[in-house]
Amino acid sequence: YKYSITSPFIYNVDEFIFQHDIPVNKIEAFFETPEYFVFRMNVKGFLNVMPKREQFNKSLDYTQRVASGGTTNAGAGQGLGRTTQVRGNVKYVSNVISFDLNNIEPLKEEPFVNELSNYRSGVKYELSYTQFPNSSKEFYSRTWEDVVETVYKNPSFGDELRKTNYFKEDLDAIIKNLTDEQEKINTIFSFVKSKVKWDQSYGKYTRKGVKQAYQKGVGNTAEINLMLTAMLDYANLEANPVLVSTRSNGMPLFPTREGYNYIVSSVRINEGIILLDATSQNSLPGVLPIRALNWEGRMMSKNGKSTIINLYPTNKGSIQTFQNITLSGNGTAVGKIRNVYKGHQALSFRDEYGKDKQKSYLNQLVNNNDGIEINNFEVKNNNELAKLPIESFDFTTESQIDVVSDKIYFSPLLFLATKENPFKQEKREFPIDFSFPFENISTTIINLPEGYRVESIPEAMAIALPNGMGNFSYAINNVGNVLQLKVSKKINYPVVPAEFYPSLKEYYSKMVGKLNEKVVLTKI
Template identity: 90%
Template sequence: MTIDNNFMLGKNFYILISLVFTSTFLVAQNIDYGKVSKEELTQGFSSIDSTASAEYLYKYRKTYFNYVSGVGFSLITDVHERIKIYSKEGFEFATKKIRLYKDGNEIEDVNKLKAKTYNLIDDKIEETPLKKEGKFKIEISENVNEESFTMPNIKEGSIIEYRYSISSPFIYNIDEFIFQHDIPVKKIEAFFEAPEYFVFRMNVKGFMNVMPKREQFNKSLDYTQRVASGGTTSAGAGQGLGRTTQVRGSVKYMNNVISFDLSDIEPLKEEPFVNELRNYRSGVKYELSYTQFPNSNKEFYSRTWEDVVETVYKNPRFGDELKKKNYFKEDLNVIIKDLTNIKEKVNAIFSFVKSKVKWDQSYGKYTKQGVKQAYQTGVGNTAEINLMLTAMLDFANLESNPVLVSTRSNGMPLFPTREGFNYIVSSVRLNGDIILLDATSQNSLPSVLPIRALNWEGRMISKDGKSTIINLYPTSKGSIQTFQNISLSENGTAVGKIRNVYKEHQALSFRDEYRKNKQESYLNQLVDKYDGIEINNLEVKNSNELAKLPIESFDFTTESEIDVVSNKIYFSPLLFLATKENPFKQEKREFPIDFSFPFENISTSIINLPEGYRVVSIPEAIAIALPNGMGSFSYAINNVGNVLQLKVSKKINYPVIPAEYYPSLKEYYSKMIEKLNEKVVLTKV
């Protein structure tokens, strides 16, 4: 790179009056907008996945830097996408949603939008352009807007096409380049261009073998700069220094280009027990590592997790808010004045925050209105509630620190990035252990975080601004203990009573579900869950008393679980509680199986046989185990007189099981389901 001696190129790019980029490199698209063919319109299914409801025929994206005199650099992203709709299920892809970030007066904008729907009518291509009434704009949060549009005249067989540009002032925040979707992609062209002054780190995610092409091209910028000129005038020496002179020059530099040319990309299909499927989709994420302008030092951005944590902690809407305590001192002193036991203090403060401030359903690692106002209004976001909780625990002389978290919906922060965290929980040291707390959830308990926050690891920030990795997954099992007493009749009817006792995360899940519905609505859900059985006398205890385990009980009648054939009765002992279908159907799996938390479900049943019948056969006892102690299943049934006694135990000992154990897990579930559905055979005496 060479620099004209009259031009000092540094952070003060704003001094430029005019700036023109010239380049030896142009990005050409293989597919032109508006050039849809009859062959594309008559295509009846995807050659990549014949079951697909829609398909990206083409995806183009180019992200690059632009400079505007007096404003500075901005980030431009050009998008062009063409989608084929194969069935009504694919109509959802006719709506495009674009997230736009904002911070104060700095706002991302969409411009140059063009969009059309194409249909083949009487062997002629009919074009329907997007109209104004198909465009929408809403505010998602304080920092996010959403612009969307819905394409008109959609039918099975339609093709939709659109292109637009996004202008962003946030040059450090490059949206992820997404290569894999839940529908197939025929072709992708993607380009990222950055001047040599901006050094980005490229992070590749997913399971596709993606090979970028790297190139460098000479670019130059021509500039006009006004500089002060000296000299004397007839009025005397030293006067005339206010004059300025235009200086023209040019700067040559290298432009770094990374490109991708991909074809025939299979869809990422939904599978059970996945922690947010999009976490595993193939793509590339760029993060600004540092900038270095001519004649300037390097300015580093997020390079390590410590850099990230320091940046977050120094933000006044985080670190400063954590230090505020005067607003709650008087009230909290009343709450804890007679408490000497540490655990009692923790529970009392935790309960106080949950009762004092309700969650406004918005995420954030930074406060919006501030902890004091949230305390006064009784409403706050995640940061306000859990920073407040942390400050109160600290005020009570307990060792407490905030923990940065990325929720499941936000994805896993695989690489050091400030944008990776969107949530806060609190931590406290109790008897040598770190206990995690989240006061946004009315049903949570110490060490029982809501499912949304169970996402691999968090970063606990201490008062010196340093961080420690914290495992967010629980180690204790969530459990359901089921007690069942059943009486069979010779006409094939079963009546009985069920009692379920919930613990840990199973208790949290049960309370969340039960308390958000009225009892009648919850009862209807149970009927649907258990294939239309008749339920009476539903009773739930301790739904609001968090110190006690919630207990659910009800009476039931069913006629669909028992077969009577020629003086014989056939039934599986668990009746409608037996799992009927293996959730794991794929031959192979590339991403982990995420159960959210370890669990143990134990069912004990007493089955009273009808008078005049005896047992012909019962299933054999079985015990199977997953490798490395990851889980186990046991089944034992005994016949004592006119009664069957059944005990079934299902355990998964780890919240996440690596994909390499998928074949073992699939076989384990297959054997378990086969055993659960084996029949007891009775015959009439």
């Protein structure tokens, strides 16, 4: 099939998409413009796109009515100018960029991708300037300074940020005795989250205004986080808004207001800059929701300048797991598990185990762990954000242990062992995005069944990724009738470049292999 698009919006050309979710035999695409319109071309994705550029001499016939002078009587005090129809011809150069691509591989879903469409091969066009005959150039391309100035001057942004009267009395009452900066930040952040709930809509501009959002108790991202920024600034803290493009919105390739669709807040303290997003009830200062972790944002200061700021966290999210397991000779294992969550792992847990989600969370916990039986499930500190959430439960499983004749075989982590390598493709062209650096450490005590002795246990292992990007360690010891196991998994960077994909794939392969090695017990 073949199609064309006609639009009066010359500055906004639809993206040429070359790569799809299915294989494509052939694509031909043409972009033709008169010499008076100069566009900047931005190629995205990993296909080797080679545009062909050509110029053609063309002409355009036109008809125009022009005033010819004189008047005609059309009533007292009125006169109509005479017009004459004039025909003409304009010769111009037509610039044509054409693309001819064959046998295009599909863009496949892969694990740990922030937004697959960000890496879909295509071309975007931006109107740089126009220059008509006998006229000067009129520029349309923007610098980031232009974008920031335009956003800041918008009444639904800058004016809203400067408003303080609607909250002054309430805020004075809660911060009047606070002198510590961090305590002020935590108090104001908690106050905004309790006062205004997010309406689930994105935006860098307010819709109904910060005052109405404050009074009604509901607002969009701009209303909530501009309000937060204004309160922090009012409390004599160095606070500024940060323009963000959410993961679903993609990455801004060139200066444009449409490239950003979200706002978070920032505050500078001696230790550095803390990012805050009060739209998430479970977030903490320095812990943004995953939707906002998309490479870089643009921090806007009052003097109209902007600064690029890294949105990815540097602090690790962590899960500490403690297990105590007792095995029986018939292949049953009963045990207790306690998980302690921190940082982004705590945010993720609280979001999954939030209000009205407990039943679905438990069902998923059972289904994801080979149908274990769970009892005495308990969560502590789930609503006390200053404390770490702790999850604990008892379990029984009969599917994790193989009893063959007088031997017992089992993986020491039972259902917690990662069963397969998530990285299966031979090669990968885009980065591996873990969202945040993380550290998962598990300590396991296994009480062996009476009448059995250890015949063999897995060897210890310690492996590391290049450039300090991560490491894995596994150590198991047999002390009397007890096995002691400690496993540590660390990824130290939120994003791993694609060039390290082979190393990461091999790292995960070795780790999964080790986690699934068996302990062998022999009947005495």
